[in-house]
Amino acid sequence: MELPTRRWLLTRAALTAATIAAVPLGAAPAPAAGAAPATAATALPVVDMELVLLAAQLDPPKPDTGLTPGAKAHVLAVEQALNTKGLLAASAVDGHYGSSTVSAYAAWQRHLGYSGIDANGLPGVTSLTRLGETRYTVTRPVRAGSRTDEYGGRQVNTRTATMLAAADAILPWGVTLSQGSYTTEDPTSAGTHDGGGVVDISVAGLSTTQRWRLVLALRTIGFAAWLRTPEQGFPFHVHAVAVSDPELSAPAQRQVHDYYFGRNGLASHAPDDTPTAYRAPFTWWEKSQRA
Structure with missing residues (x-):
């Protein structure tokens, strides 16, 4: 399963000043309410992991590029990060977590050293956080916990x-x-x-x-x-x-x-x-x- 790596822990420690704010279901990523004046850390948007996971399950089998309600902005942030990594074509950055995005995210997971079910194209907390370094922070994390x-x-x-x-x-x-x-x-x-x-x-x-x-x-x-x-x-x-x-x-x-x-x-x-x-x-x- 996805576990924090030493590099990720060091990065996380460097970002402890950032605020990870929960947002209502369906809300677009935005800085935390009442946050201090924008800085390199606090200006980052948030990505709602619950909504990204929902889109990753619902979008791929659709016959078109229909969007999962409330998830577009969050999926876009993930797709933009995948595009920056060279894993997703710009034409697929559309807020629809389709098969191209699933494949690109699975490639990102493999890049991090994951395999098998850990490289299934569904975001885990560690891989999603690593992908968002300097781009977004993650809110409403979903954890499977121990497999045993x-x-x-x-x-x-x-x-x-x-x-x-x-x-x-x-x-x-x-x-x-x-x-x-x-x-x-x-x-x-x-x-x-x-x-x-x-x-x-x-x-x-x-x-x-x-x-x-x-x-x-x-x-x-x-x-x-x-x-x-x-x-x-x-x-x-x-x-x-x-x-x-x-x-x-x-x-x-x-x-x-x-x-x-x-x-x-x-x-x-x-x-x-x-x-x-x-x-x-x-x-x-x-x-x-x-x-």
């Missing part, structure tokens, strides 16, 4: 474990995982579990209503979640993807896109068959905790 955490004996990262505990607290029965993250043990998962943030949940012993209540609880706290059925080619279980986990595999990223647009997250991209009563507004963990 467990939930019910299944491997997940810290963020996912925290989210599952929150969903568990909503329900009068326990959440039991049948598959965790960072695993290729089930070939029918099509690579969705290869990275972080993705789990399968057992529904054994649950009634139909309880299964849908489980889906609703997961969606409420920031998972893209669906009930999988034999009609779809699966044994009954709930498949859940933690929206905006920075370590999502590419197939899992596309499932977040599907969920946002009301689809089923399968190869068919058919409409979501979740009953209306068990749907929830699109959200992610950090946003759900601010509500």
Whole structure:
């Protein structure tokens, strides 16, 4: 996973006078309110990591260059930095975090020495901060945490474990995982579990209503979640993807896109068959905790 390097820590220490200010959802990067007169440090805009991550999941599969609401200015700052590094063509600096931007960001991650899921094209706190040196500061960071955490004996990262505990607290029965993250043990998962943030949940012993209540609880706290059925080619279980986990595999990223647009997250991209009563507004963990 992305970890601070010595060089980054030294740079961060040199910038401790800078103010990293939280901004409202959808706001464009701007200097912190009430900041001291502009200097080389305080004049830097901020990039909202939550919004950049959201765009990185939602934009690439779009058939055009449609923008993710509220994210354009933040994505532009990242793209401009990638362009300066020689990794992204000027024609792709448009505020749309499309496939070209994903590839350019993955190249930046590899330049920093990352590989595998750490070079997936989704910003991590360290790589995003390093990219923004002298250009922007990062606000609302999203951290996956340790990859060696467990939930019910299944491997997940810290963020996912925290989210599952929150969903568990909503329900009068326990959440039991049948598959965790960072695993290729089930070939029918099509690579969705290869990275972080993705789990399968057992529904054994649950009634139909309880299964849908489980889906609703997961969606409420920031998972893209669906009930999988034999009609779809699966044994009954709930498949859940933690929206905006920075370590999502590419197939899992596309499932977040599907969920946002009301689809089923399968190869068919058919409409979501979740009953209306068990749907929830699109959200992610950090946003759900601010509500």
